Amino acid sequence: MKESETLKKVTYVYDLLKDEEACINQARVAGALKEKMENNNLTVSIIGQFKRGKSTLGNAILGDKVLPVGIVPITSAVTKILYGERRAEVRFNNGVIEPIEFERLSEFISEQENQNNKLGVSSVVLHSPSKFLKNGLEFVDTPGVGSFHKNNTEVAYQYMKESDAVIFLLSVDSPINEIEIEFLRRTKNFAAKFYFAVNKIDIVDAEDLKAYMDYCRKLLCQLMGTDTVNMFPVSAKTGEGIKELEKAVLTDRKKATDEILEGSAALKLRDIIDSAINQLGFYRKAMSMEYAELDKRFDAIEELAAGMKEEAEGCSGGFEIKLNEIKLKVAEEVQELFEMEYLYEIEETTAFGMSMTKEEFLQKAAQVFDDLKTSLNSILLYREENAYIVIRRIANTNLLAKRLREVKRSLPGLSE
Numbered sequence: 553m554k555e556s557e558t559l560k561k562v563t564y565v566y567d568l569l570k571d572e573e574a575c576i577n578q579a580r581v582a583g584a585l586k587e588k589m590e591n592n593n594l595t596v597s598i599i600g601q602f603k604r605g606k607s608t609l610g611n612a613i614l615g616d617k618v619l620p621v622g623i624v625p626i627t628s629a630v631t632k633i634l635y636g637e638r639r640a641e642v643r644f645n646n647g648v649i650e651p652i653e654f655e656r657l658s659e660f661i662s663e664q665e666n667q668n669n670k671l672g673v674s675s676v677v678l679h680s681p682s683k684f685l686k687n688g689l690e691f692v693d694t695p696g697v698g699s700f701h702k703n704n705t706e707v708a709y710q711y712m713k714e715s716d717a718v719i720f721l722l723s724v725d726s727p728i729n730e731i732e733i734e735f736l737r738r739t740k741n742f743a744a745k746f747y748f749a750v751n752k753i754d755i756v757d758a759e760d761l762k763a764y765m766d767y768c769r770k771l772l773c774q775l776m777g778t779d780t781v782n783m784f785p786v787s788a789k790t791g792e793g794i795k796e797l798e799k800a801v802l803t804d805r806k807k808a809t810d811e812i813l814e815g816s817a818a819l820k821l822r823d824i825i826d827s828a829i830n831q832l833g834f835y836r837k838a839m840s841m842e843y844a845e846l847d848k849r850f851d852a853i854e855e856l857a858a859g860m861k862e863e864a865e866g867c868s869g870g871f872e873i874k875l876n877e878i879k880l881k882v883a884e885e886v887q888e889l890f891e892m893e894y895l896y897e898i899e900e901t902t903a904f905g906m907s908m909t910k911e912e913f914l915q916k917a918a919q920v921f922d923d924l925k926t927s928l929n930s931i932l933l934y935r936e937e938n939a940y941i942v943i944r945r946i947a948n949t950n951l952l953a954k955r956l957r958e959v960k961r962s963l964p965g966l967s968e
């Protein structure tokens with residue numbers, strides 16, 4: 553097969569980053585992207601707010617009831633479904649992989665049975681002989697966006713980045729709402745292809761369905777900045793409309809895999825480059841500072857961490873907001889002290905989404921400073937090397953950033 557232009561760029565960026573210690577993380581992501589493209593694997597995820605019927609839809613598309621569904625919030629772990637003989641395995645945070653029977657799945661991925669993920673499940677991998685999965689299609693069921701269970705929005709957000717195509721699920725029993733709009737606004741540039749499915753059409757009449765579809769179409773076009781969107785009215789329960797949706801995904805899989813993969817890899821590559829350039833800027837600025845100055849600034853960060861820790865311990869609620877405030881404060885302080893941008897992912901919260909426990913909050917707040925200190929420590933190490941090495945190092949990072957910018961400029965543009 554002819555090597556694609558984007559794969560060449562991904563490989564080039566991977567080679568540039570793989571020996572650069574400032575960009576270990578970005579090199580790892582670029583390596584995984586390269587492998588995925590070489591294998592022509594396509595990841596299709598079902599994403600949407602809780603209870604829209606994502607898992608039921610997954611089962612309907614697969615023609616195999618492998619995913620647990622329910623009236624109460626169910627899916628609390630990312631569940632990947634791959635082609636193969638029917639089997640299930642649970643993967644835990646500590647690296648253990650445990651084969652289990654399908655009947656026992658909900659013990660691990662239902663919020664009710666595995667509260668706050670006390671079992672430490674990291675993901676679930678299922679295999680099904682469904683023809684939908686043939687030829688390297690990886691199907692993913694995700695926890696509901698904006699549900700009050702911790703991290704679910706974060707998990708869905710992260711999975712948007714890993715997906716090539718997304719089935720975004722809406723449902724006629726609830727008009728598209730602020731949480732869905734906000735989520736799409738933030739993530740629309742992450743996946744190359746969107747299929748908007750509108751579920752539960754069995755509970756409305758034709759007239760109401762038309763009104764709902766017209767309303768959604770208008771809103772989604774506006775949101776996505778396009779003239780048309782792919783919309784599929786379905787009932788995961790009765791099976792109505794499922795064939796059309798399945799066919800659309802499979803036809804694209806056959807005809808347009810290259811196109812989808814290209815588009816999605818370009819988006820992912822842009823994300824990797826931005827992150828790497830950001831990281832390099834971080835290094836360069838600090839490296840060109842006087843050693844004594846750097847020490848002073850490092851002390852100031854320590855002081856900030858200690859003050860924040862004390863403040864955090866005295867906190868009694870609104871932890872999501874407080875954590876965002878800490879991140880913003882750290883970013884501001886770093887900007888001031890090191891004259892460089894230090895980006896944190898700021899999680900949007902709604903009253904509904906506020907569920908962080910104090911323990912989690914303190915842990916996350918500590919992590920913010922740990923991460924920062926790890927980066928700062930590496931920079932201080934550089935200051936101990938001799939001047940020639942430091943100068944060469946600065947020249948090298950400048951050159952690397954220049955090359956990365958060149959690749960970024962050659963990528964297709966994004967809609968705003």
Ligand SMILES: Nc1nc2c(ncn2[C@@H]2O[C@H](COP(=O)(O)OP(=O)(O)OP(=O)(O)O)[C@@H](O)[C@H]2O)c(=O)[nH]1
Nearest residue numbers: 602603604605606607608622625626627696788789
């Ligand atoms: N009437 C009707 N009910 C549906 C349909 N699809 C799903 N449901 C019901 O909606 C509820 C939620 O379904 P799930 O598939 O568990 O929803 P989910 O989006 O995976 O939920 P979470 O994993 O908790 O985010 C269940 O009671 C389903 O039976 C549908 O097409 N029509």
Ligand SMILES: [Mg+2]
Nearest residue numbers: 606607626627
């Ligand atoms: Mg589910």
